[in-house]
Amino acid sequence: MVTIPKNIPYKTYLKEEEMPKTWYNVRADMAKKGIDINPLLNPGTMQPVTLDELSHIFCYELSKQELDNTNQFIEIPKTVLDFYRMYRPAPLVRAYCLEKLLDTPAHIYYKFEGNNTSGSHKLNSAIAQAYYAKEQGITNITTETGAGQWGTALSMACGYFGLDLTVYMVRCSAQQKPQRKTIMETYGAKVIESPSETTNVGKAMLAASPDNYTGSLGTAISEAVEVAVTQPNTRYQLGSVLNQVLLHQTIIGAESKAALEEYDEYPDEIIGCIGGGSNFGGLIGVFMKDKLEGKANPHFIAVEPESCPSVTKGEFRYDFCDTGKVTPLAEMYTLGYDFMPAPTHAGGLRYHGMSPIISKLYKEGYIDEARAVNQVDVFAAAEQFCRSEGILPAPESSHAIKAAIDEALKCKETVESKVILFGLTGTGYFDLYAYDKFNKGILANS
Amino acid sequence: MVTIPKNIPYKTYLKEEEMPKTWYNVRADMAKKGIDINPLLNPGTMQPVTLDELSHIFCYELSKQELDNTNQFIEIPKTVLDFYRMYRPAPLVRAYCLEKLLDTPAHIYYKFEGNNTSGSHKLNSAIAQAYYAKEQGITNITTETGAGQWGTALSMACGYFGLDLTVYMVRCSAQQKPQRKTIMETYGAKVIESPSETTNVGKAMLAASPDNYTGSLGTAISEAVEVAVTQPNTRYQLGSVLNQVLLHQTIIGAESKAALEEYDEYPDEIIGCIGGGSNFGGLIGVFMKDKLEGKANPHFIAVEPESCPSVTKGEFRYDFCDTGKVTPLAEMYTLGYDFMPAPTHAGGLRYHGMSPIISKLYKEGYIDEARAVNQVDVFAAAEQFCRSEGILPAPESSHAIKAAIDEALKCKETVESKVILFGLTGTGYFDLYAYDKFNKGILANS
Numbered sequence: 001m002v003t004i005p006k007n008i009p010y011k012t013y014l015k016e017e018e019m020p021k022t023w024y025n026v027r028a029d030m031a032k033k034g035i036d037i038n039p040l041l042n043p044g045t046m047q048p049v050t051l052d053e054l055s056h057i058f059c060y061e062l063s064k065q066e067l068d069n070t071n072q073f074i075e076i077p078k079t080v081l082d083f084y085r086m087y088r089p090a091p092l093v094r095a096y097c098l099e100k101l102l103d104t105p106a107h108i109y110y111k112f113e114g115n116n117t118s119g120s121h122k123l124n125s126a127i128a129q130a131y132y133a134k135e136q137g138i139t140n141i142t143t144e145t146g147a148g149q150w151g152t153a154l155s156m157a158c159g160y161f162g163l164d165l166t167v168y169m170v171r172c173s174a175q176q177k178p179q180r181k182t183i184m185e186t187y188g189a190k191v192i193e194s195p196s197e198t199t200n201v202g203k204a205m206l207a208a209s210p211d212n213y214t215g216s217l218g219t220a221i222s223e224a225v226e227v228a229v230t231q232p233n234t235r236y237q238l239g240s241v242l243n244q245v246l247l248h249q250t251i252i253g254a255e256s257k258a259a260l261e262e263y264d265e266y267p268d269e270i271i272g273c274i275g276g277g278s279n280f281g282g283l284i285g286v287f288m289k290d291k292l293e294g295k296a297n298p299h300f301i302a303v304e305p306e307s308c309p310s311v312t313k314g315e316f317r318y319d320f321c322d323t324g325k326v327t328p329l330a331e332m333y334t335l336g337y338d339f340m341p342a343p344t345h346a347g348g349l350r351y352h353g354m355s356p357i358i359s360k361l362y363k364e365g366y367i368d369e370a371r372a373v374n375q376v377d378v379f380a381a382a383e384q385f386c387r388s389e390g391i392l393p394a395p396e397s398s399h400a401i402k403a404a405i406d407e408a409l410k411c412k413e414t415v416e417s418k419v420i421l422f423g424l425t426g427t428g429y430f431d432l433y434a435y436d437k438f439n440k441g442i443l444a445n446s
Numbered sequence: 447m448v449t450i451p452k453n454i455p456y457k458t459y460l461k462e463e464e465m466p467k468t469w470y471n472v473r474a475d476m477a478k479k480g481i482d483i484n485p486l487l488n489p490g491t492m493q494p495v496t497l498d499e500l501s502h503i504f505c506y507e508l509s510k511q512e513l514d515n516t517n518q519f520i521e522i523p524k525t526v527l528d529f530y531r532m533y534r535p536a537p538l539v540r541a542y543c544l545e546k547l548l549d550t551p552a553h554i555y556y557k558f559e560g561n562n563t564s565g566s567h568k569l570n571s572a573i574a575q576a577y578y579a580k581e582q583g584i585t586n587i588t589t590e591t592g593a594g595q596w597g598t599a600l601s602m603a604c605g606y607f608g609l610d611l612t613v614y615m616v617r618c619s620a621q622q623k624p625q626r627k628t629i630m631e632t633y634g635a636k637v638i639e640s641p642s643e644t645t646n647v648g649k650a651m652l653a654a655s656p657d658n659y660t661g662s663l664g665t666a667i668s669e670a671v672e673v674a675v676t677q678p679n680t681r682y683q684l685g686s687v688l689n690q691v692l693l694h695q696t697i698i699g700a701e702s703k704a705a706l707e708e709y710d711e712y713p714d715e716i717i718g719c720i721g722g723g724s725n726f727g728g729l730i731g732v733f734m735k736d737k738l739e740g741k742a743n744p745h746f747i748a749v750e751p752e753s754c755p756s757v758t759k760g761e762f763r764y765d766f767c768d769t770g771k772v773t774p775l776a777e778m779y780t781l782g783y784d785f786m787p788a789p790t791h792a793g794g795l796r797y798h799g800m801s802p803i804i805s806k807l808y809k810e811g812y813i814d815e816a817r818a819v820n821q822v823d824v825f826a827a828a829e830q831f832c833r834s835e836g837i838l839p840a841p842e843s844s845h846a847i848k849a850a851i852d853e854a855l856k857c858k859e860t861v862e863s864k865v866i867l868f869g870l871t872g873t874g875y876f877d878l879y880a881y882d883k884f885n886k887g888i889l890a891n892s
Contacts (some may be wrong), residue, residue: 013459085456086543086836097532115561117838117873142792159833179625179878186878187833299650365599387605387633392563427563429875432625435632 010096011112012259014089020254021081022073022249024285026357029292031069035364037243037356040066040328041318049328052328057228057327058244059235061132065244074247076128083127083160087116092259093424097388099408101369106411107265108404109258110209110424112391117183120394120426121279122153122239125248129237140234142227144168144194144220147348147396148180148240149426155187155296168194168223170350172343174215177430179374194220201226201324209427216340217351222324229326240276241330241355249282255287256421267298267421268341269407272310273399274302274370275348277355283423284367291366300367302358303399305378306445307345309368310335310354316363319353332359344444348396373402376445379406382428394426395434447695456542457558458705460535466700467527467626468519469693470731471802475738477515481810483689486774487514487764495774498774502675503682503773504690505577520693524572527641529606533562534697538705539870543748545854552857553711554850556870557702557729558837563629566840566872567725568599568685571694573739575683576603586680588673590666593842594626595872596685614640614669616796617661618789623876640666647672647770662786663797665847668770675772686722687767687776687801689781692776698711702867703732710759714868715853719845720748720757720816721794729869737812746813747853748804749845751824752891753791756781756800757816762809765799770782778805790890791821794842818849821890825884827851828874840872841880 013220030036039048054063065074076084095108113121133141141163145151151167158165167184171193174181181191194215195202201222205212212219221238228236239245261265270287272280280302290296304311319334321327332353339352361367375395382398384405385391393401403420411418428435437443476482484689485494498507509556511520522530541554559567579587587609591597597613600767604611617639627637630834640661642649647668658665667684668808674682685691706712718726718731726748736742750757765780767773778799785798808814821841828844829839830851839847852870857864874881 009462010528016455016457082456095471117832117836117875118690119875156836178882180813181877182840182882182885183875186829186838355578370817372518383632386563390563390602390606429563429565429625429629432628436587436624436628439628439631 008094008263011091011093012022012074012381013091014258016089018249018258019084019089022075024250024254024289025068025071025074026285026288027069027243027246028072029289030226031359033292035360036069037360038107038156038331040330043320043325043329049306051066057225059132059136059138060264061136062129062244065247066242077131080128080131083233086392087123089255090115092256094263095389098385101388102405102408102412104412105415106408106410107417107419108408109260109419109421111252111421113252114391114394114424114427116155117298118149118156119429120149120153121249121252121282122150123156124251124282125239125245125278126150126157127160128248130154130161130163133163133235134161138233138235140231141237142163142166142224143225143237143239144167146170146173146217146350148173148177148430151184151189151350152180153239154237155184155189156415158189159187161174165189166227167191168196168220169292170194170215170217170220176433181429184204194223196223199223199226201326214343216323218224218323218337221322222326225322225326229245240278241255241351241353243357246281246355246357249278252279252282252423253285253287256283260421265419268418269299269301269420271303271400271403271407271420271422273349273396273423273425274304274354276351277358277426279423281358283354288361288366293433299369301369301403302362302367303369303371303373303403305349305445306372308335308341308350309372311351311362312372314354316359319351332355332356349399357413371403373399376443378402379435379443391424392428393424394428394429397423397425400424454540454567454709457537457539458708459537460701460704462531462535462624463622464704465527465530465830466697470518470674470700470735471520471693472734473515473650473689473737476806479738481806482515483806484777486776489766489773489775500587503671505578505582505584505681507582508575508690511693512688520575523577526574526577533569536561538702540709541835544831546853546857547830547834548854550858551861551863552854553863553865554854555706555865555867557698557867559698559868560837560840560873562872563564564595564599564602564873565694566599567698567728568593568596569602570697570728571685571691572596572599572603574694576600576607576609579609579681580607584679584681586610586677587683588612588671588680589671589683589685590663592619592622592666592796594619594876597630597635597675598626599685600683603628604632604635610674611635613637614642614666616640616663616666617659621795621869622879626876628849640669642669647670647772649683657759660789662769664783665767667879668772671768671772686724687797687799689803691724692727692801692803695724696731698725698728698869699731699733702729711865712742714864715745715747715866717747717749717846717849717853717866717868719802719842719869719871720750720795720804721793721842723804725869725871727801728806734807734812744889745815747812747815747817747849748808748816749849751791751795751845752818752820754781754787754796755818756798757808758818760800762805767799776802778802779808795845817849818889820844822889824848825881825889837870838874839870840874841877843869843871846870851864
């Protein structure tokens, strides 16, 4: 039994009026220091993509945000703020029970983004992207989803605004998680398993090799983009990797920083999982601002799966963002656009590349560390966490939990009271097939 | 798009230190008015059950609470309060978006109890019951679960205290919701499908008729009780119906009332779903105190499924609480201890009886209204709710949503700005097989 100090809250919810009113655009500060990312390239011309070209794929405002390296802060539209008020501010939790279990002098905090029906932080960007589409008069949206968190989030957002949404869902995920398909349909979305016969890219993949049948995020992206650029009044939306997505997700870090001030603490270490980089980019956002400005020097740790080690084993170079080579090329850490993670790998974090912003900040040493962890260790950490802190975490988030536990155990050895903040991006309610394998001892190691 | 007034919060979280420190025991006030419930009867002697007899089934402190009709308030133990701080206070939400959708002048509020991994209010009593067992030195707990919310909650609570838990899960639920089984196992519980070969009651049921194979809550209770009274250092715990459970759940109403005061409102109508009565009893608790004391007169509406209409179609009389006739008899509204709801009925609220407290308060007119609603209407209400308010509700909770929407539409006709409070007891993340049927138009009407 754990006794929680009376004078310190277990968790902190900011008040609705304390919620950040702006998103932080880290590129503005990167550009000032001469470390801005290199431009996206048009795959046809291999020249930098223009705003006009980009806005055939994405909504106009989102294309502007994608290219913006001058505005440090971008105002959150009132309608988006109102929607945020349905499930935000999200709690910052002091993990007293986990600390006690580990017997560590570290102060462990986590920012919990799973208390909404999408089950993750993805809703923060989904509602923004759907809003800009609605404002522009767009009626149809396409997207892809892997683990299903992004698809669910965008279904909720499109349902709210009455937009027509088609989701290309990676087939192996759709079959592991039929509930994810149902929840998207409940919010009014149309879900198609990818690769599919509805696009040229999908048909080609299916024809090329039966191995392609289980699908990948890269292929699903290609299908969704193909539909967006060939159908009228349709745009494509993406839940990670892009600068615009990292921008929207900075609300995570901004709320975390404000809530930590109520505890009178500043993080020594900030830990997040990375797949495409949206949660980690959002979590570190305003703390990276402090670092770029020389005001503070938190140690940033990005955690990825051993089975899809984009940053720890990938190359930093230009590559396609999708398998079908229909998207612009980005300079990033990549395992190659045709990389397929093992089907035994559970959950998300299956993307071959990495957010160009995260890639650049790591390359330049502003993100201090990238670390790959194996799947069984991740689920063991998840089990420790759920039994002590109550919340059943998503496998993705559990990569961050694993690293946070390791760091807290180091503090025990060195007798240091470090302040560790990690991102608990979501819940594992739709990942129980993987927990079941772990419980039975038959989960593959990576 | 809905514009939410800036000066009024969308949702209200009390501060942790504002959380109620006591549970409210309505029986003390019922006894004062001469309307206390009649005693439980020992099925062997047909005499009132004594504390000594009861404490062979339940822990001693819980047995005392079960029989207590004198103490108006019972202090919440510090350890339980600390656990509550992990997920409470639970938010009170003003349903602006639903109001807008319905175009009603009513003010609709809901108390949301689903923001924890059990997905429902059940954790409020689970942690209390596990605590008293731990304090008494009990090592093994047995229980049953139908929809799975209670089993998950008790698994979390027993996992937290290191108690050994065996859950008898109604077989048809276990097969519809394998994820529920996995989540309980992840928290360390042993899950057995009921009827099973592990008890005499189970064996007899299986031998009697193949129809019994799908199971019922009544049978699962019998099995769990049989094990508790025959195994050493073992006690039985139950997630609804009992006075002790309603007692623990009064934190729902107490928080709701305190949060409504921040809006300067008092409910005209209070609506909850009823299966065994734990959520509804907890929600109306302190408001019922006002009514019993003549201080206020809110209109209470209990909502049940047409397929299991204990209050609207049942009889008020003594009956067994279980199918195997091993438990004490209670005076309550009942459909008969051998009643089996149709297997087409989704989710919980499948119990043949009703909390004796709820039964008595309805019989005496203090609960104003009971209403039965059909399954398809309930899911249609759930869909309206999730698309406007974001949260995917549990089918159980959606019975209350259906009634709240109907009441709000009446207000539209009569142009009345009534304050309607309903209990959103949980989330529907593990009920997607039923949503899938609804989406496909193949859900049975009751």
